[in-house]
Amino acid sequence: MYYSIRHLTKFLYGSAVSESMMETRMHPRSDTTQRCLTFHLSVSPRCRVFGYRDHLGNHVHHFDIPGEHQQLVIVAESLVEVQPALLPPAFLAPDAWKELDAMIEQGDYWEMLLPSEFAAPTDELMKLAKELDVRRKDDPLMVLHELNHKLYEYFDYVPKSTRVDSPIDEAIARRQGVCQDFAHVMIALVRQMGIPCRYVSGYLHHGREDHDRSSSDATHAWVEALMPHLGWVGFDPTNMLMAAERHIRTAIGRDYADVPPTKGIFRGDAGSELTVAVRVTPSEEPPALDQEMPVPEDWSILVEKAQQPPPAPTAQQIAFAQMQQQQ
Amino acid sequence: MKTQTPALKNYTLDHAYDEMFVDESRLHSHYEPLLEHFTSLPPGELKRRKQTADMSFLNQGITFTVYGRDEGTERIFPYDLLPRIITSNEWDKIERGLTQRITALNLFLRDIYHEGRILDDGVVPREVVYSCKQFRRQMRGLQVPRNVYITVVGTDLIRLENGEFVVLEDNLRVPSGVSYMLTNRRVMKRLFPQLFQRYAVRPIEHYTQALLGTLRALAPEGRPEPNIVVLTPGVFNSAYFEHAYLARQMGIELVEGRDLLVHDNVVYMRTTTGLRRVDVIYRRVDDDFIDPISFRPDSMLGVPGLFNAYRAGNVTLSNAFGTGVADDKALYAYVPQIIKYSLGEDAVLNNVETFLLTNPTHRQHVLQNLDKLVVKAVGESGGYGMLIGPHSTKEQREEFARRIEADPRNYIAQPTITFSRAPCMVDDLLEPRHVDLRPYILFGDKVTIVPGGLTRVALKKGSLVVNSSQGGGSKDTWVLSQ
Numbered sequence: 001m002y003y004s005i006r007h008l009t010k011f012l013y014g015s016a017v018s019e020s021m022m023e024t025r026m027h028p029r030s031d032t033t034q035r036c037l038t039f040h041l042s043v044s045p046r047c048r049v050f051g052y053r054d055h056l057g058n059h060v061h062h063f064d065i066p067g068e069h070q071q072l073v074i075v076a077e078s079l080v081e082v083q084p085a086l087l088p089p090a091f092l093a094p095d096a097w098k099e100l101d102a103m104i105e106q107g108d109y110w111e112m113l114l115p116s117e118f119a120a121p122t123d124e125l126m127k128l129a130k131e132l133d134v135r136r137k138d139d140p141l142m143v144l145h146e147l148n149h150k151l152y153e154y155f156d157y158v159p160k161s162t163r164v165d166s167p168i169d170e171a172i173a174r175r176q177g178v179c180q181d182f183a184h185v186m187i188a189l190v191r192q193m194g195i196p197c198r199y200v201s202g203y204l205h206h207g208r209e210d211h212d213r214s215s216s217d218a219t220h221a222w223v224e225a226l227m228p229h230l231g232w233v234g235f236d237p238t239n240m241l242m243a244a245e246r247h248i249r250t251a252i253g254r255d256y257a258d259v260p261p262t263k264g265i266f267r268g269d270a271g272s273e274l275t276v277a278v279r280v281t282p283s284e285e286p287p288a289l290d291q292e293m294p295v296p297e298d299w300s301i302l303v304e305k306a307q308q309p310p311p312a313p314t315a316q317q318i319a320f321a322q323m324q325q326q327q
Numbered sequence: 328m329k330t331q332t333p334a335l336k337n338y339t340l341d342h343a344y345d346e347m348f349v350d351e352s353r354l355h356s357h358y359e360p361l362l363e364h365f366t367s368l369p370p371g372e373l374k375r376r377k378q379t380a381d382m383s384f385l386n387q388g389i390t391f392t393v394y395g396r397d398e399g400t401e402r403i404f405p406y407d408l409l410p411r412i413i414t415s416n417e418w419d420k421i422e423r424g425l426t427q428r429i430t431a432l433n434l435f436l437r438d439i440y441h442e443g444r445i446l447d448d449g450v451v452p453r454e455v456v457y458s459c460k461q462f463r464r465q466m467r468g469l470q471v472p473r474n475v476y477i478t479v480v481g482t483d484l485i486r487l488e489n490g491e492f493v494v495l496e497d498n499l500r501v502p503s504g505v506s507y508m509l510t511n512r513r514v515m516k517r518l519f520p521q522l523f524q525r526y527a528v529r530p531i532e533h534y535t536q537a538l539l540g541t542l543r544a545l546a547p548e549g550r551p552e553p554n555i556v557v558l559t560p561g562v563f564n565s566a567y568f569e570h571a572y573l574a575r576q577m578g579i580e581l582v583e584g585r586d587l588l589v590h591d592n593v594v595y596m597r598t599t600t601g602l603r604r605v606d607v608i609y610r611r612v613d614d615d616f617i618d619p620i621s622f623r624p625d626s627m628l629g630v631p632g633l634f635n636a637y638r639a640g641n642v643t644l645s646n647a648f649g650t651g652v653a654d655d656k657a658l659y660a661y662v663p664q665i666i667k668y669s670l671g672e673d674a675v676l677n678n679v680e681t682f683l684l685t686n687p688t689h690r691q692h693v694l695q696n697l698d699k700l701v702v703k704a705v706g707e708s709g710g711y712g713m714l715i716g717p718h719s720t721k722e723q724r725e726e727f728a729r730r731i732e733a734d735p736r737n738y739i740a741q742p743t744i745t746f747s748r749a750p751c752m753v754d755d756l757l758e759p760r761h762v763d764l765r766p767y768i769l770f771g772d773k774v775t776i777v778p779g780g781l782t783r784v785a786l787k788k789g790s791l792v793v794n795s796s797q798g799g800g801s802k803d804t805w806v807l808s809q
Contacts, residue, residue: 019588021620021631048591052638055467062620062635066590108443110457111464265619265631 001084001245002037002283005203007076007219009262010275016068017268025201025251025259026076027051027059032231034082034249037286042075058251058259074262079287085244088141088233096139099228104196109226112196116254118180119187119199124169126192128154134189141227144190144235151186152240157213164256179214179221180256182238186223187255196226200234200243201259202250205280210246212239218278219261222247248280334366337756344490344747345759346411357412357807362750364522365409365757373408373752376518380406383514389507389568404507405800407751410515411762411782412526418778418806421484421492424676425766426774429480431666432499432653433770436476438669440466440649450668451661454685458736459658460706461500461651463614465621469638471647472545473772478645479538479609480768481505481781484676486747493677494662495744495763499654500646501611504781505767506569507801509534509576511781515803527808529778534767535576541771542607545643553606556580556596558587560612560628570611584612589632594642607643614648656705656739657683680742684735693740694731697724700740702731715791717743746791751784751802761785763793764804778806 007026028036041049041061051061065072093099104113115121121129129135132150137143156176168184171177177185183199190197200223206216214220222236222243234243241247251259261276340348347358354362365373384403413421438445439456446453456462481502483495512531516523539555546553559570561583574581586597587605595602610617616626621634636642652658660681663674682689682700693700697716704712714727731738748759766780782804783793793799 019631021589023620023635050592050635050639052635055464062632064590064632066588108446108453110453114458263620263624265624 001082002286003080003082003203003205003248004281004283004287005076005078005080005248006279006281007203007261008275008277009074009076011072011264012273012275013070013072013266013268014270014272015268016070017266017270018066018068019267020065020069020072020264021062021266022064022072022074022262022264023060023062024074024076024262025058025060026074026078026261027061027250028078028080028202029057029059029249029251031057031249033085034080037079037081039076039078042073042077044071044073045069056252058253080248081286082245082248085242087242087244088227088230090142090145092139092141092228092230094139096141096228097136100140100195100226103226103228104194109196111254112198112226113191113194115188115191117257118165118168118184118255119191119197120168121188121192122167122169124172125185125188128172128185129189129192132189134193136193140193140195140225141230141233143193144195144225144227144233147186147189148235148237148242149240151182151237155182155185155237157182157238159215164260179238183221183223184255186235186237190223190225198224198232198252199255199259200224200247200249200252201256201261203248203278203280204236204239205246205248205282207246207282212241214238218276219250220247221256224252332362332366334755334757337753337758338750340759341745342488343745343759343761344486344488346486346747346749346762347759357414358750360525361409361412361522364519364525370755373755377408377752380408380514380518383517384510387510389510405784405786406511406514407760407784407786407800407802408515408518409750409752409757410803410805411749411764413764413779413804413806415807415809417492418529420675421766422776422778424492424494424674425480425482425768425776427666427670427672427675428482428494428497428662429477429768429770429774431669432497432662433474433476434669435665436647436650436653437474439652441468445665445668448668450664451658455655455657455661456652459652459655461614461649461655463622463649463652465634466647466649470640472547472640472643475545475645475770476647477650477653478541478545478647478770480770481765482768484764484766485679485744488745490747491677492764493679495679496656496659497654497662498765499650500613502765502767503566503569503611504765504783504801505534506566506572508767508779508781508804509572511801511803512779526805528805529808531777531779534777535573537769537775537777538573538609539577539579541769541775542609542643542645544771545645546606547640547643550606554596554604555607555609556582556587556605558582558584558608558610558612558617560616564611566611573609584617584628584630587630587633589630589636592632592636592639592641594630594633594636605642607645609645614651617644617648651706656681656703657685657736660739679744682740684731684738684740689740690731690735694728697728699743701743702727702738702740705737705739713792715743718791743791746785746793749782749784749802751786753788758788760788761791761793762802779804 027039030036047063047065049061049063158176161176171181187197204220224232224234227233253259477499481498484492485495542555557574594605596605615623617629618633619626619629620631666674682693684690700716702714746761749762750757751760762782762784764780769775782802784800785793786800
């Protein structure tokens, strides 16, 4: 299956800002089951775009805009080929736990095993683990299939119910969240059983006959857990799916904090309004490369107003505290 | 000897190694001229010279800041007139040991941020490295100039009761104190010129030029006349004086984060005549605060995009990022094995015995013996976050037991070691006080160690804490050339 993806991000500032510095993670990965055939990143105002691949193989782009500007628009266009996925079996051999431990012992998986910023075993999470009976039993794959199902049942999907940087406790307390929350809760639950688990940022294509809960044509997030013999297996607890042919992977990390689609900073005292629009167009055959990408009129547009930040210590207090480092 | 000299009437020996006395009746020979000189001065003369020294420090603004107190926190660093003397034999071993240790730790950093062979081979557990708060995943696979991660190192040495020098901790991030080493020497030469002449003391004044040469050796390719700057967190940092001092001595700019900016992956300095490219940054800002894009997003002291410019090879930062993983106090326990693994040699300078609290047997032992041990937080320095068992209260021990149970990876324990003692001036008399030694090691195209370092003194009687932030002082350190 081929997908043409167009991902637009627009920052509108209340007044002119300068020295914008931005990193983006929007370039789809090329690895086991998918290949990114073309990728194009356009930025306005005009600037030079640099790129590198991080140690997990994610493509990162970055650029800066020194002069004054009141809006910043980023358009990422890519063409991705996704292989038909072999769905994992329902269960593994009974000694799979032992094999998993041996794998961890020999390989370099600690990064995805230790708690991370958004996926940490908080008290609330440990209570949830007990309630959902998430522990080492049967075999690891069965436990994860079950967990994928349980999380789908336990949490309601409510768009905009949490912010991108909400701690998992908030979602657990309210039993609702967005795809990031589902992913973070699942990662933390899986890691506390001693299974390496990572965050996947990407897109989910919604076909006409699909009934996914997550917002269609937006960025999506799910998880991958390490299984003996199978390697990294993708679970999408938001939609109770196994990651397969409709999931397009952009970046992997320990949690959202490692792989936000955009991460930036600017100089200036202005609020910003963020607009994100994503369009995923499937085709059985590769579209002719010299053909212009479809630019449909009917983009689904997600508008998220930047929320009021909590009262923060004054800049001076923070600077003072941070200067007090020593060795 | 001791009993005949009135100035020594309060000088009592105990089980600690004494830098001056072999025993009640004998002096280490290298201290003879010193003692003779100090006891031959007319009464009141020492006090007068001490006042001169204090005035000199105050006038030069050689002060430091004590954190965690509300009242006036700017103080001069207490200074003791009697130099600490190290023989050339003792120094040779220290120099060999430090060179070996720094070489091995640098290879270790290169390895864990690339192939990770030492982890594959099980010499250092992966968990110790990856659970370290100072481990920087951003550094994985990144090529650093000349493969040098640790350009400036300050290693803390102490002397055991048998006189052996051992390593207490490594400081591989932004070690401070070298400006005190240099100013102590300048003041000492002025106050005691004849005594200085009598000893053949090896010079240290070339430190700042050696530092500049080291930084220049690490400049990016194709920048034959590199622009080198010192990056400070700002005026409220306890070592701000030192940052300014080093910049002035090297004849380079002192900058704060807001003075720099990154454009198209190149770092520039804002000057009155426009932007000027920066090639090498001797940074005294922690990783966490140096770039809000790559590290802590709330940093107000950093330079956005600096890490990307560094990754692209357009600017060199010394020390590199992520070096703190090798001075983590839990990793410290593995340094002898790291030396053996990477160089095939036994460590010249030994470690202090260390209990890892993630090990249940060690933890049990430590919790039962908190009154005898020293407990330290693995990532702290400056004497903060530490429990000294024999000098602690029951409440403090209970508090630490709780903290250890809650986060064992964050603490280590060591036996309470009685550091060696050196003579210090207390009122008009000489009394022994505990001392340590922090030599400074430079590593660019080669390893350079200026002979000496900062001798820190626990000026409070009986105290074992030498950190300036906890009421310690310092004295000049004389390494003899023969």
